[in-house]
Amino acid sequence: MAYRPCASTAASVSNETHLFPFISRPSLLQLRPPQRTLKFHSQKPLLSITQVSLQEHTFTTNSGDADSPDEKSSNPYVWVNPKSPRASILRKKSHDFRYATLVKVADSLDSCGSVEEDIMSVLDTLGDEIVEQDAVIVLNNMSNAEIAPLVLDYFQDRFGISGRVVLYNVTLKIYRNCKDLNGAENLFGRMLERGIKPDNVTFSTIISCARHCNLPDKAVEWFEKMPSFGCEPDDVTYSVMIDAYGRAGNVDVALSLYDRARSEKWRLDAITFSTLIRIYGTSGNFDGCLNLYEEMKAFGVRPNATVYNTLLDAMGRAKRPWQAKSIYREMVGKGVEPTWGTYAALIRAYGKARYGEDALAVYREMREKQLELTVVLYNILLSTCADVGFTDEALEIFEDMKSSGTCTPDSWTFASMITIYSCSGQVKEAEATLTEMLEAGFEPNIFVLTSLIQCYGKAGLIDDVVRTFDRLLESKITLDDRFCGCLLNVVTRAPKEELGKLTSCIEKANPNLSTVVKPLVNGVNIKGEIFKKDASELFNSISNDVKKAYCNCLIDLCVNLNQLERACELLDLGLTLEIYTDIMSRTPTQWSLNLKSLSPGTALTALHIWINDLSKAFENGEELPSLLGINTGHGKHKFSEKGLAGVFQSHLKELNAPFHEAPDKAGWFFTTKIAATTWLESRRSHDVAAA
DNA sequence: AGTTCTCTCA
Numbered sequence: 001m002a003y004r005p006c007a008s009t010a011a012s013v014s015n016e017t018h019l020f021p022f023i024s025r026p027s028l029l030q031l032r033p034p035q036r037t038l039k040f041h042s043q044k045p046l047l048s049i050t051q052v053s054l055q056e057h058t059f060t061t062n063s064g065d066a067d068s069p070d071e072k073s074s075n076p077y078v079w080v081n082p083k084s085p086r087a088s089i090l091r092k093k094s095h096d097f098r099y100a101t102l103v104k105v106a107d108s109l110d111s112c113g114s115v116e117e118d119i120m121s122v123l124d125t126l127g128d129e130i131v132e133q134d135a136v137i138v139l140n141n142m143s144n145a146e147i148a149p150l151v152l153d154y155f156q157d158r159f160g161i162s163g164r165v166v167l168y169n170v171t172l173k174i175y176r177n178c179k180d181l182n183g184a185e186n187l188f189g190r191m192l193e194r195g196i197k198p199d200n201v202t203f204s205t206i207i208s209c210a211r212h213c214n215l216p217d218k219a220v221e222w223f224e225k226m227p228s229f230g231c232e233p234d235d236v237t238y239s240v241m242i243d244a245y246g247r248a249g250n251v252d253v254a255l256s257l258y259d260r261a262r263s264e265k266w267r268l269d270a271i272t273f274s275t276l277i278r279i280y281g282t283s284g285n286f287d288g289c290l291n292l293y294e295e296m297k298a299f300g301v302r303p304n305a306t307v308y309n310t311l312l313d314a315m316g317r318a319k320r321p322w323q324a325k326s327i328y329r330e331m332v333g334k335g336v337e338p339t340w341g342t343y344a345a346l347i348r349a350y351g352k353a354r355y356g357e358d359a360l361a362v363y364r365e366m367r368e369k370q371l372e373l374t375v376v377l378y379n380i381l382l383s384t385c386a387d388v389g390f391t392d393e394a395l396e397i398f399e400d401m402k403s404s405g406t407c408t409p410d411s412w413t414f415a416s417m418i419t420i421y422s423c424s425g426q427v428k429e430a431e432a433t434l435t436e437m438l439e440a441g442f443e444p445n446i447f448v449l450t451s452l453i454q455c456y457g458k459a460g461l462i463d464d465v466v467r468t469f470d471r472l473l474e475s476k477i478t479l480d481d482r483f484c485g486c487l488l489n490v491v492t493r494a495p496k497e498e499l500g501k502l503t504s505c506i507e508k509a510n511p512n513l514s515t516v517v518k519p520l521v522n523g524v525n526i527k528g529e530i531f532k533k534d535a536s537e538l539f540n541s542i543s544n545d546v547k548k549a550y551c552n553c554l555i556d557l558c559v560n561l562n563q564l565e566r567a568c569e570l571l572d573l574g575l576t577l578e579i580y581t582d583i584m585s586r587t588p589t590q591w592s593l594n595l596k597s598l599s600p601g602t603a604l605t606a607l608h609i610w611i612n613d614l615s616k617a618f619e620n621g622e623e624l625p626s627l628l629g630i631n632t633g634h635g636k637h638k639f640s641e642k643g644l645a646g647v648f649q650s651h652l653k654e655l656n657a658p659f660h661e662a663p664d665k666a667g668w669f670f671t672t673k674i675a676a677t678t679w680l681e682s683r684r685s686h687d688v689a690a691a
Numbered sequence: 692a693g694t695t696c697t698c699t700c701a
Contacts, residue, residue: 136692169692176693204693211694240694275695306696313698341697348698376698383700412699419701447701482701 216248281314316349422455457490559601596633
């Protein structure tokens, strides 16, 4: 029969007398167990005849042990040769039973209120002959930090057991499990008062307690106290301190401890390496992660799943999904069984890098293996689907999540679903999901409203954009740069007659942005210098991660409104402020125009400037390289207007430019020096003729 | 009797 821990008070212990043959109600009342005959000795049981027979008796009656029938029916008072296998089985059984008994006592103690009598009663059931090992086992199996110190005191007061540090160390573990550093520190103080000298175990337990409490600085503080108590840190201390320093953001110290451990030839285990890899990973030193992994193998430490999981996680952070993939292959190749954490790390790595298919493959494998996904993992998958435009897949995952029975959608989930519908222009579905979200008790947040604005904007429902915007203003939600960026994006695709409605939204949302947008929309002719000054003020006021999006939108707006000069001014500013980098690059053999992540208008403007630069270089008699290339990129997002390649093909034709799409390099258009020269030549003569 | 192991974005 399985033991079910009871959660109530000590009184309930007595109701489970079938589990505690030596506990009965009278014993609780008299504070003394009546059955003195059942004694256990935790130290090597003396294999006296009575002893053995009693064990035997206990086992056959209590657990219905499947001994052979004739053994069961045999006289319990037989002598058993202490060296026989039978004796060793009995010894083990005796030990196991004693241990199980003590664990049950620990459970009962945990569920005592802090009523002294209750605690006493439970402890009394153990009898008088308690040895230190019993006390250790009881405390080691307790989890109630309020009761534990009382129990410790009782062991001392009633049985005189308290003289050794081990009892305090196991009690400290309880505080650690309860994340109660204060309690642990108090107990440490009491140890000192009682003249108990702390040892390495004491310190590593307190240190890890601090670490579990998210107080890495405290961990460091305790580590530094060690020498004053005559304790010299050992390999376990170093392992936990490497972690603590890492979490305290003190990467250098963590690594120097590693150096020290290495030079002192301490055996570092795989998990310590995984800790180190994690430290490198969180500090952004991704090559450091890989180096450490190699070093670890060179030391002959076999990587386990934890090491691989940490590495995969680091490669995810590094946005190197291909490396995650090859590490995963290596892991499987070496026969290391992937764990839940492996799949989670892969989903993160692939998801972050928009490797939609790969992320989905991992998801399917998890389903196949019946591994449960968490809300977080579902959300990552859904936002990946949103990023790459997997509408159907997202719906499937969303349904799976709802029917999983283990997790329910949260505001993040709904936000992703609304984003997905918004990107594909499914207004009705987005609105239905919004309703579902409200019904589930979530208020729309800034992310949801941003998506909705995008959704309505895409569908040309400008009045709904304005309505949503007003709703946001009424709410307590504060606008962010991303939201304003989306609003700006709506402006770039709205029909001219609707622009007024939107500019008044922008005026309320962000005055700096309004200053730049208004003259464009109203066609007011202001000086280029002033325009650039206003624009750079805007860029200085917004966060780095949206600068490119703003600049792209503004340039698109200029191009749409046929203000090419303004477009060039903005692109120029964007290059100066390093919002755009590496658009135009030159090597001795190739000059390139890199248009990846540029909006269509920005890309056209950049092409315009680049061709002008080419002409200038040609006029100045500069040597052209053997190859000239334009990279339009190939958008991973299904909704991103199929990349720029299509737009460019026709535009290049219009310009009569001799660039041709490369058959083997997606998104690239190339021309040779000879073709380029001929073309630039003809452009020049054309210009001259026009002049 | 001690350590490190599994979490989110636009």
